[in-house]
Amino acid sequence: MKDVEMKMLERAKALLESGEVARVIGWKKGDFCFDPAPASFETVEELDNFVYDYFCGANLSKYLIQMSKKEGKTAVFLKPCDTYSFNQLVKEHRIKRENVYVIAVECMAKLDIEKIKAKGISMVESVEVVGKEVKVTSAYGVETLYKPDVVLTKCATCTKTHQVKDEEIILHERPARDVDRFEEVAKLEAMTADERFAFWREQLSKCIRCNACRNVCPACSCVKCVFDNPASGIAAKANDDKFEEQLFHVIRAFHVAGRCTDCGECSRVCPQNIPLHLLNRKFIKDIDNLYGEYQAGETDEGKTPLTSYTEGDAEPNDVMNGEAK
Amino acid sequence: MQEVTTEKKEFTPNIVAFCCNWCSYAGADLAGSSRLTYPANVKIIRVPCSCRVNPMFILKAFQQGADGVILCGCHPGDCHYVTGNYYTRRRMSLLFSFLSYMGIEKERTRVEWVSAAEGARFSAVMNDFVKTVTELGENKRLTDLRIKEGK
Ligand code: SF4
Ligand code: SF4
Numbered sequence: 227m228k229d230v231e232m233k234m235l236e237r238a239k240a241l242l243e244s245g246e247v248a249r250v251i252g253w254k255k256g257d258f259c260f261d262p263a264p265a266s267f268e269t270v271e272e273l274d275n276f277v278y279d280y281f282c283g284a285n286l287s288k289y290l291i292q293m294s295k296k297e298g299k300t301a302v303f304l305k306p307c308d309t310y311s312f313n314q315l316v317k318e319h320r321i322k323r324e325n326v327y328v329i330a331v332e333c334m335a336k337l338d339i340e341k342i343k344a345k346g347i348s349m350v351e352s353v354e355v356v357g358k359e360v361k362v363t364s365a366y367g368v369e370t371l372y373k374p375d376v377v378l379t380k381c382a383t384c385t386k387t388h389q390v391k392d393e394e395i396i397l398h399e400r401p402a403r404d405v406d407r408f409e410e411v412a413k414l415e416a417m418t419a420d421e422r423f424a425f426w427r428e429q430l431s432k433c434i435r436c437n438a439c440r441n442v443c444p445a446c447s448c449v450k451c452v453f454d455n456p457a458s459g460i461a462a463k464a465n466d467d468k469f470e471e472q473l474f475h476v477i478r479a480f481h482v483a484g485r486c487t488d489c490g491e492c493s494r495v496c497p498q499n500i501p502l503h504l505l506n507r508k509f510i511k512d513i514d515n516l517y518g519e520y521q522a523g524e525t526d527e528g529k530t531p532l533t534s535y536t537e538g539d540a541e542p543n544d545v546m547n548g549e550a551k
Numbered sequence: 552m553q554e555v556t557t558e559k560k561e562f563t564p565n566i567v568a569f570c571c572n573w574c575s576y577a578g579a580d581l582a583g584s585s586r587l588t589y590p591a592n593v594k595i596i597r598v599p600c601s602c603r604v605n606p607m608f609i610l611k612a613f614q615q616g617a618d619g620v621i622l623c624g625c626h627p628g629d630c631h632y633v634t635g636n637y638y639t640r641r642r643m644s645l646l647f648s649f650l651s652y653m654g655i656e657k658e659r660t661r662v663e664w665v666s667a668a669e670g671a672r673f674s675a676v677m678n679d680f681v682k683t684v685t686e687l688g689e690n691k692r693l694t695d696l697r698i699k700e701g702k
Binding site: 426473477541 | 606628637638640642644645651652653655657661
């Protein structure tokens, strides 16, 4: 990871020094080793705070909506999953492509500090990853964890590879992994309606409507969101005791259906640890089954499943009765 | 010993039917003028095209107390605006499948294609839907999440 970071830093410096780009979007050091934050660097000096490590899970593509409209080019580091969001945003004309310089970087599967803490380790000071081992140094000593146990959920079920062309790629491109990202969805589908309802009630009633999932989502890029409209009756910060939790999540998932790249940011940022990816993946799974496999953000052109149709599409009632496949 | 009579009050569901102006709404008219009946608890909301129905309308209908929501449009290929119902078909397939995934009984939502000439079909569809929802009972799941079981 250190060598990737070095190379990234080198590129960032060179691009800023030569004036080829006006700013670089990357991650800067946080207060702790586990909370680096997205940041924009405009000078070489500012790069002193630059960091790229196993906690840089944030997807930077959404920042380009604003940054690409500024004067001068913006360089951005994109991990494999982020490149899909980037393509999707370009396709939706939200990013000025010509103003962006993409540097695709290897991710190496990011760590989830919550999962590390859940192992009973607190006051984490530093981590070191060697192969499948994570050595965590805390105020109480050193512990070694098995990496697949503590990576971000989105990384654990990731099947993505870099999707941007004509730009430089730092370090080797990772081959696509073969994992079944729909496993959990299928488990839920196999339950009875009562069990599913109980599952979601338990999950969604934790929601505090902080809106973090919406704010971080690259597919939620509307200038004025329906949930910010006071006339909608659901603009309130906290959910009422009505069915608003469901309403918010159904509508949000529906609005990003066919456009959600499954970048996993929503689940990553949710302070309540609600498995939001299980909502979006249901739509993705249904779309794949009914209208042919579709991966949003694989390219930056073409129609999405919900803005197209074929005459022989499945009938809703057949879908509901499980007869359409 | 006193005999206990349990008089069950019959449940009449609230049904909201979104009907396209060009077909099923006229179909309802035809049903009426042909003296075919459909239950009075079906509340029809006229829309210019089935694809005018935003998922929010459906959820709001449930929130306001609907026990079942049915969406009627022109048969695929016959849309007054040529392609509207093709989009409806995809949207509603996905939305209703999703609601079922969230644990909402799938019998509460339905899409039917009813043309202006199908008065009898309109009446049959509505009677059948009302019967299904009546058997299912009251909608509790899309009104208040925090109601605890058994209360
Ligand atoms: S991030 Fe989590 S708690 Fe916040 S609004 Fe989204 S689901 Fe609710
Ligand atoms: S809904 Fe979640 S997974 Fe999908 S694009 Fe938005 S943040 Fe990413």
